[in-house]
Amino acid sequence: MASIAPGGIPDFLDSLFRSESRRILASLIRLLGDFDLAEDGMHDAFAAALEAWPRDGVPDHPRAWLVSTGRFKAIDRLRRSARFSTSLETLAELPDEGPSGWVEEEGVEDDRLRLIFTCCHPALPLEACTALTLREVCGLTTEAIARAFLTAPSTLAQRIVRAKAKLRDAGIPFEIPARADLPGRLEAVLKVVYLVFNEGYSASSGEALTRPDLSGEAIRLGRLLLELLPDPEVKGLLALMLLQESRRAARVSPEGDLVLLEDQDRSRWDRALMAEGKALVDQALASRRVGAYTLQAAIAAVHAEAAEAPATDWGRILGLYTLLARVAPSPVVELNRAVAVAMRDGPQAGLDLTDALLARRDMAEYHLAHAVRADLCRRLGRTEEALVSYRQALGLVQQGPERRFLERRVAELQT
Amino acid sequence: MKYICFGYLDVQQWATLSQDKQNAMIDACFAYDEGLKKDGHWAGGEGLQGPDTAVMVRLEQGKVSVTDGPYAETKELLGGLLILEARDLNHAIHLISNHPGLKMGPWEIRPAADLDQMIRDSERRRSVSK
Numbered sequence: 001m002a003s004i005a006p007g008g009i010p011d012f013l014d015s016l017f018r019s020e021s022r023r024i025l026a027s028l029i030r031l032l033g034d035f036d037l038a039e040d041g042m043h044d045a046f047a048a049a050l051e052a053w054p055r056d057g058v059p060d061h062p063r064a065w066l067v068s069t070g071r072f073k074a075i076d077r078l079r080r081s082a083r084f085s086t087s088l089e090t091l092a093e094l095p096d097e098g099p100s101g102w103v104e105e106e107g108v109e110d111d112r113l114r115l116i117f118t119c120c121h122p123a124l125p126l127e128a129c130t131a132l133t134l135r136e137v138c139g140l141t142t143e144a145i146a147r148a149f150l151t152a153p154s155t156l157a158q159r160i161v162r163a164k165a166k167l168r169d170a171g172i173p174f175e176i177p178a179r180a181d182l183p184g185r186l187e188a189v190l191k192v193v194y195l196v197f198n199e200g201y202s203a204s205s206g207e208a209l210t211r212p213d214l215s216g217e218a219i220r221l222g223r224l225l226l227e228l229l230p231d232p233e234v235k236g237l238l239a240l241m242l243l244q245e246s247r248r249a250a251r252v253s254p255e256g257d258l259v260l261l262e263d264q265d266r267s268r269w270d271r272a273l274m275a276e277g278k279a280l281v282d283q284a285l286a287s288r289r290v291g292a293y294t295l296q297a298a299i300a301a302v303h304a305e306a307a308e309a310p311a312t313d314w315g316r317i318l319g320l321y322t323l324l325a326r327v328a329p330s331p332v333v334e335l336n337r338a339v340a341v342a343m344r345d346g347p348q349a350g351l352d353l354t355d356a357l358l359a360r361r362d363m364a365e366y367h368l369a370h371a372v373r374a375d376l377c378r379r380l381g382r383t384e385e386a387l388v389s390y391r392q393a394l395g396l397v398q399q400g401p402e403r404r405f406l407e408r409r410v411a412e413l414q415t
Numbered sequence: 416m417k418y419i420c421f422g423y424l425d426v427q428q429w430a431t432l433s434q435d436k437q438n439a440m441i442d443a444c445f446a447y448d449e450g451l452k453k454d455g456h457w458a459g460g461e462g463l464q465g466p467d468t469a470v471m472v473r474l475e476q477g478k479v480s481v482t483d484g485p486y487a488e489t490k491e492l493l494g495g496l497l498i499l500e501a502r503d504l505n506h507a508i509h510l511i512s513n514h515p516g517l518k519m520g521p522w523e524i525r526p527a528a529d530l531d532q533m534i535r536d537s538e539r540r541r542s543v544s545k
Binding site for chain 1: 416454502503504505506508509512513526
């Protein structure tokens with residue numbers, strides 16, 4: 001194949017790393033049974049490719065080459081470190097190199113799924129599952145995950161170290177669960193996948209509003225899961241992600257600023273994603289078990305059905321949020337319900353609900369609660385109160401575009 | 416990202432080792448450091464002489480004062496530091512977890528602070544005050 005000039009190899013490897021490193025890592029974790037060793041092996045393999053490919057040409061199956069080389073290099077590492085260790089136990093535990101030492105290309109997607117189920121294993125606390133999945137499956141750094149979870153990096157790093165140790169010490173097999181165990185194991189996976197999506201759709205901090213690659217990753221994981229298990233909630237989650245994703249282009253202005261749903265240019269919504277999402281919502285709603293993801297997707301579908309913002313069926317949205325608050329009660333759902341009330345019954349009704357929510361400790365630190373209050377006061381013409389709430393929201397907001405949005409609102413009110 | 420790693424040495428344990436064992440430990444540490452260099456993870460490092468060689472410089476009533484010390488009475492002495500180039504904090508932890516020096520005492524890992532914004536702000540302040 002060797003159609004790439006030697007000078008182009010570094011760039012080719014860079015793009016290969018970006019597109020394939022998570023798959024390669026998953027296969028190496030299966031082959032080596034150790035996360036960290038797999039990561040070392042993968043980096044060794046890319047380094048080896050940088051040396052070998054300009055000389056020998058790009059192999060026919062670059063990914064298989066990298067997996068095989070990574071495994072070989074990792075085993076080599078173990079041998080070297082065993083020389084310095086007092087016991088030979090490590091050497092005895094070295095993985096078998098196999099007859100050919102070559103790794104098959106098939107089953108690569110299964111490796112990723114195995115990795116997801118392992119990272120979301122019930123033996124691990126949920127917070128460890130999300131951290132591990134984001135780092136090992138999605139390739140986020142510890143520091144980025146810590147920011148996403150508003151946690152200190154040192155805390156998160158310990159969580160990851162403990163999770164890996166637990167998987168290793170408990171001898172948890174790197175496998176897809178048996179069909180009978182799947183539904184139970186799936187719930188944790190769905191939660192993690194949606195967190196990944198949200199990190200890509202609404203990056204928790206920093207200047208960029210969205211990271212499409214992460215959302216794309218979550219959607220891909222969702223599709224993969226749906227293939228494995230056509231559970232209504234997998235459909236619901238995938239539908240929710242697709243419907244949100246369909247609005248991505250309209251959600252951010254050319255200047256990188258946040259555009260609210262009501263102000264979005266709906267002609268820029270992705271019709272294909274919307275149609276796919278709506279079809280999945282209908283399938284999920286037709287099942288008898290309607291879960292939180294399906295309800296959220298149904299809400300997103302109501303928005304998608306409105307050609308213009310004023311045409312939105314807020315009564316239906318309120319009904320869905322009321323159901324959602326029963327199925328999966330949370331402060332965020334309550335806040336969204338208050339917004340739906342405001343849209344259907346007027347800002348004062350929404351403000352009453354929002355004020356009741358803000359009196360709760362878990363809401364006082366949530367910037368969107370203050371932003372909602374500010375917006376409702378603004379609509380009621382209570383400018384001074386609106387400004388106070390906008391400033392409270394500004395004191396809590398982490399994300400650059402959201403901050404600029406709030407600052408614009410403050411500036412508008414002050415003129 | 417850069418991580419500054421402080422390696423501590425349990426001096427009492429070290430003193431109990433035979434010359435051969437000490438040499439083996441030193442060799443293992445240097446071999447590991449060479450591996451870090453080869454893999455592009457080494458961004459610098461130094462061993463430290465003992466605390467009896469330390470001097471403290473401070474301002475006292477506007478005058479520079481230089482004294483010995485501090486002779487902290489600790490079992491574990493700061494023996495050296497190395498600067499790692501790692502993907503993230505867990506990668507740095509992994510690299511230090513395999514360091515043979517860990518057998519002789521704990522390591523403290525501190526992420527390097529990103530001073531870019533602070534430097535830009537400072538440069539702006541200094542250019543204005545000129």
